[in-house]
Amino acid sequence: MKSLDNDAHPSSEEQAIAPQLGAEGSPSQAPTTVRFNLRSFMRGDLGFIPVILTLALITIYFQVTTSGVFLQARNLSNLTQQIVVISILSVAAVLVLLLGEIDLSLAAVAQACAAIMAVVSVYQNWNPWLAILLGLVAGAVIGLINGFFVAVLRVPSFIVTLAGSIGYAGFLLLVMGRQTTLIVRDDTIRSLAPTFLAPWLGWVIPFLLVGLYGLGVWYERKRRSQAGLPLRSSLQTAIQLGCVLAITVIVVYLFQSYQGVPQAVLISLGLVVIFWLLLRKTTFGRHLYAVGGNAEAARRAGINVVGMKLTVFVMASTLAALAGIMLTSRSTAVATQVSSTLLLNAIAAAVIGGVSLFGGRGSVWAVVLGALVIGSLDNGLDLLNQDQSIKSMVQGGVLLLAVTADALVRRSGLRTGR
Amino acid sequence: MTDRSVSIAQADLASGDRVPRLQLRNICKSFGGVRALKNVDFEVYGGEVVGLVGDNGAGKSTLIKTMSGAYVPDEGEVLVDGDPVTISSPQDSTRLGIETVYQDLALCDNLDVVANLWLGREAHRVLIPGVLRVLDETEMERQTIEVLKTLDVKIPSVRSPVASLSGGQRQCIAVAKTILRQPKVVLLDEPTAALGVAQTHQVLNLIRRLRERGLAVVVISHNLHDVFEVTDRIIVMRLGQRIASFETRKTSSEQVVAAITGATVKVNEDV
Ligand SMILES: Nc1ncnc2c1ncn2[C@@H]1O[C@H](COP(=O)(O)OP(=O)(O)OP(=O)(O)O)[C@@H](O)[C@H]1O
Numbered sequence A: 001m002k003s004l005d006n007d008a009h010p011s012s013e014e015q016a017i018a019p020q021l022g023a024e025g026s027p028s029q030a031p032t033t034v035r036f037n038l039r040s041f042m043r044g045d046l047g048f049i050p051v052i053l054t055l056a057l058i059t060i061y062f063q064v065t066t067s068g069v070f071l072q073a074r075n076l077s078n079l080t081q082q083i084v085v086i087s088i089l090s091v092a093a094v095l096v097l098l099l100g101e102i103d104l105s106l107a108a109v110a111q112a113c114a115a116i117m118a119v120v121s122v123y124q125n126w127n128p129w130l131a132i133l134l135g136l137v138a139g140a141v142i143g144l145i146n147g148f149f150v151a152v153l154r155v156p157s158f159i160v161t162l163a164g165s166i167g168y169a170g171f172l173l174l175v176m177g178r179q180t181t182l183i184v185r186d187d188t189i190r191s192l193a194p195t196f197l198a199p200w201l202g203w204v205i206p207f208l209l210v211g212l213y214g215l216g217v218w219y220e221r222k223r224r225s226q227a228g229l230p231l232r233s234s235l236q237t238a239i240q241l242g243c244v245l246a247i248t249v250i251v252v253y254l255f256q257s258y259q260g261v262p263q264a265v266l267i268s269l270g271l272v273v274i275f276w277l278l279l280r281k282t283t284f285g286r287h288l289y290a291v292g293g294n295a296e297a298a299r300r301a302g303i304n305v306v307g308m309k310l311t312v313f314v315m316a317s318t319l320a321a322l323a324g325i326m327l328t329s330r331s332t333a334v335a336t337q338v339s340s341t342l343l344l345n346a347i348a349a350a351v352i353g354g355v356s357l358f359g360g361r362g363s364v365w366a367v368v369l370g371a372l373v374i375g376s377l378d379n380g381l382d383l384l385n386q387d388q389s390i391k392s393m394v395q396g397g398v399l400l401l402a403v404t405a406d407a408l409v410r411r412s413g414l415r416t417g418r
Numbered sequence B: 001m002t003d004r005s006v007s008i009a010q011a012d013l014a015s016g017d018r019v020p021r022l023q024l025r026n027i028c029k030s031f032g033g034v035r036a037l038k039n040v041d042f043e044v045y046g047g048e049v050v051g052l053v054g055d056n057g058a059g060k061s062t063l064i065k066t067m068s069g070a071y072v073p074d075e076g077e078v079l080v081d082g083d084p085v086t087i088s089s090p091q092d093s094t095r096l097g098i099e100t101v102y103q104d105l106a107l108c109d110n111l112d113v114v115a116n117l118w119l120g121r122e123a124h125r126v127l128i129p130g131v132l133r134v135l136d137e138t139e140m141e142r143q144t145i146e147v148l149k150t151l152d153v154k155i156p157s158v159r160s161p162v163a164s165l166s167g168g169q170r171q172c173i174a175v176a177k178t179i180l181r182q183p184k185v186v187l188l189d190e191p192t193a194a195l196g197v198a199q200t201h202q203v204l205n206l207i208r209r210l211r212e213r214g215l216a217v218v219v220i221s222h223n224l225h226d227v228f229e230v231t232d233r234i235i236v237m238r239l240g241q242r243i244a245s246f247e248t249r250k251t252s253s254e255q256v257v258a259a260i261t262g263a264t265v266k267v268n269e270d271v
């Protein structure tokens, strides 16, 4: 699915357009063009290569050391369900990071909103959907509070959300009363995460999506050729679509050969797709990248930067609430203790997938890759019966590597830019 | 002093009772203790290129920023086509048809050329009427290529991120950005500062083309050669004040230099 990403866009068209624009240009310009193409190619298409290689290495290592258990359909089904919460939380983190801000309260918000849902469901006997809605609205309100301080009062988001993470954890204790864990009995809520799609639905939905994607690519191509714009080669397009199709078939087949496509995985992947489309195809997304890249330029271009930041923080906290609800559904209970690794894993997944901590750079597909890396390490080390100490050290190391790579890319970008 | 320079300008250029496209009266602006603008008057007519010159820190950029809505003046009034207006944000000035190319280029390094050119006024395609619109990348890319071709701007690809372009290429993108919006007034803050000979020539040609279209153009520049090549009128600022106004055709660069540095202004101005 990674090949869906639009970052692939620039590089392939460059070769095609360069001759056209440079046609009347002096011959001395030719070398710059070639060098430029190569550089941006590294940034675009190949940007994901290091992560994919890392993932491949991790997979091979665990496949060998667990003597084949790691890649079994059963284990992969478990693994993908284990990373659902991280993935959803990580989508939230990506949105905030693209803006050039950070949200350290995501995990606390997730748990606090889940607690609100659980309390009204257990004690007040609310309709489960109403309870879920209340949890999401609570998330949105919290996002509005965070966003107000960051966007309107211009307090650094690091401080606002750090304070928030403490405050919302306290709020969680308040909501839960004397309970340390609250078991949710409602069937609707409990079945959100652990349900599997009926086999036919498990095939139909993914293929409908891939079909739509193919249609979109084809239509875009037609429009480009009508407008006389350079096209990427049909071979390249065919390979791109082929890869998407192949990955989809393999993944769905693996799921089907165990218990079916997990609903939770579909929800989290669906969110990635929705936010990918939102970021790449709409004005909102374009403006989000602009604010992250150069807030002053965005402001001068007439973009409402304050409104933008507010919206993003509301979206992030609402997504966090959803993550908390999925977590509750999976574990059938809410705890008063905010998970210590959840937040860092969510941000780590984004950064490992190539989302810059400095804003404006990265794709929401990073979430899938990053969460897979983190989930694989966790799952594989579990299979090997490794202690939490080892797991933490390995995860810390991987995160450090990812952040270092981000800083290095940024530095080389500054060197080459201008 | 300022009053006189205004009247000179109007006598020279305003044949009959022409109304300035954009006029500023008595503008004051302070940054803490620094009085960046002191009772500045300014006017530019349609189909006219005005050069705004002065030493570093004279207040040229600040003046332009009050016209573009980046700064709100402490005092004074702004008129567009004779009507009083308030410009309190960049959106206001855009709405009034005033476009600006800033000295510190307002481009997003992480976005490509097309995205930067259309930032804030993207073209759309309606998927579900009233509900869902998506960016019309094809149309934006087509028009971008067209505009860059008419301006004779050469870049490797309209899909390359702006960060990877040269200073001159970036400047051209910044100028092209304003033209795409079909404005009434274009403000250019040192548009040729970082450019080579050929690209300077391009930008100056571009400015002439704007004038031919009947736009009002204001150009800040330290390069008097460029100023004399392209402007109709030159306004000199010093220490936050407008101190002289010349008609380019009837002026020598010595006179302008003298006004900028403050040497024997009186004599020159009265010529
Ligand atoms: N944002 C600001 N905050 C504080 N002081 C400022 C600000 N902007 C400008 N100034 C001050 O206002 C005065 C005029 O600055 P301005 O940038 O308008 O000069 P300029 O004529 O454009 O100079 P240059 O030719 O160097 O660009 C300077 O003294 C400057 O220090």
Ligand SMILES: [Mg+2]
Residues within 6 Å of the ligand: B060, B061, B062, B103, B189
């Ligand atoms: Mg200046």
